[in-house]
Amino acid sequence: xxxxxxxxxxxxxxxxxxxxxxxxxxxxxxxxxxxxxxxxxxxxxxxxxxxxxxxxxxxxxxxxxxxxxxxxxxxxxxxxxxxxxxxxxxxxxxxxxxxxxxxxxxxxxxxxxxxxxxxxxxxxxxxxxxxxxxxxxxxxxxxxxxxxxxxxxxxxxxxxxxxxxxxxxxxxxxxxxxxxxxxxxxxxxxxxxxxxxxxxxxxxxxxxxxxxxxxxxxxxxxxxxxxxxxxxxxxxxxxxxx
Numbered sequence: 556x557x558x559x560x561x562x563x564x565x566x567x568x569x570x571x572x573x574x575x576x577x578x579x580x581x582x583x584x585x586x587x588x589x590x591x592x593x594x595x596x597x598x599x600x601x602x603x604x605x606x607x608x609x610x611x612x613x614x615x616x617x618x619x620x621x622x623x624x625x626x627x628x629x630x631x632x633x634x635x636x637x638x639x640x641x642x643x644x645x646x647x648x649x650x651x652x653x654x655x656x657x658x659x660x661x662x663x664x665x666x667x668x669x670x671x672x673x674x675x676x677x678x679x680x681x682x683x684x685x686x687x688x689x690x691x692x693x694x695x696x697x698x699x700x701x702x703x704x705x706x707x708x709x710x711x712x713x714x715x716x717x718x719x720x721x722x723x724x725x726x727x728x729x730x731x732x733x734x735x736x737x738x739x740x741x742x743x744x745x746x747x748x749x750x751x752x753x754x755x756x757x758x759x760x761x762x763x764x765x766x767x768x769x770x771x772x773x774x775x776x777x778x779x780x781x782x783x784x785x786x787x788x789x790x791x792x793x794x795x796x797x
Contacts, residue, residue, distance in 0.1 A: 636690075639688070677711075
């Protein structure tokens with residue numbers, strides 16, 4: 556039963572998921588950035604469970620579509636860092652105000668974007684991936700936005716490599732998040748049904764993004780990654796201080 560949702564809310568939510576899916580399907584991340592804030596306004600019950608499940612399905616589709624380009628070695632180091640960052644965040648989140656951590660982390664990502672624009676050559680080395688994964692895990696736990704740190708390291712990689720590696724990263728991370736929500740009773744039948752009614756929007760967005768990547772892969776992917784990363788960091792800061 557989806558009694559808490561009206562037909563209008565379902566329609567609006569589907570459209571928002573469509574837009575978010577086009578962004579993530581094109582550049583590798585961005586579904587949560589685009590959809591989560593607006594879905595919260597439509598109906599708070601749509602976040603985080605339903606959007607996490609849709610994000611998991613989208614990441615699986617993308618990883619299959621571009622599986623040959625995935626940086627498996629880099630993915631492993633990024634995930635190790637994510638576990639470390641999540642553990643650290645869980646340990647300190649109760650003692651440090653969320654506003655403070657969100658502003659600091661958002662500012663760090665924004666600084667990385669500025670440095671990238673200025674000419675800093677960020678590369679997905681083992682150490683960089685471990686550090687970015689740690690920052691990503693911390694941001695995912697405290698601000699629900701963990702994509703930019705990893706994406707910035709792959710900004711100069713091919714669009715296909717960026718999207719496939721990010722998809723693998725999101726698959727593992729999202730499964731962990733869903734299991735955690737289920738263990739505390741925050742993910743169940745309603746979340747699955749809500750995701751199903753928004754599934755058409757996600758599938759349509761996935762198809763449309765498949766056509767858009769052809770254009771972006773002509774040299775525009777890096778610019779879009781920097782733009783979405785900057786928007787994400789600003790959104791984290793604004794949500795924290797608003």
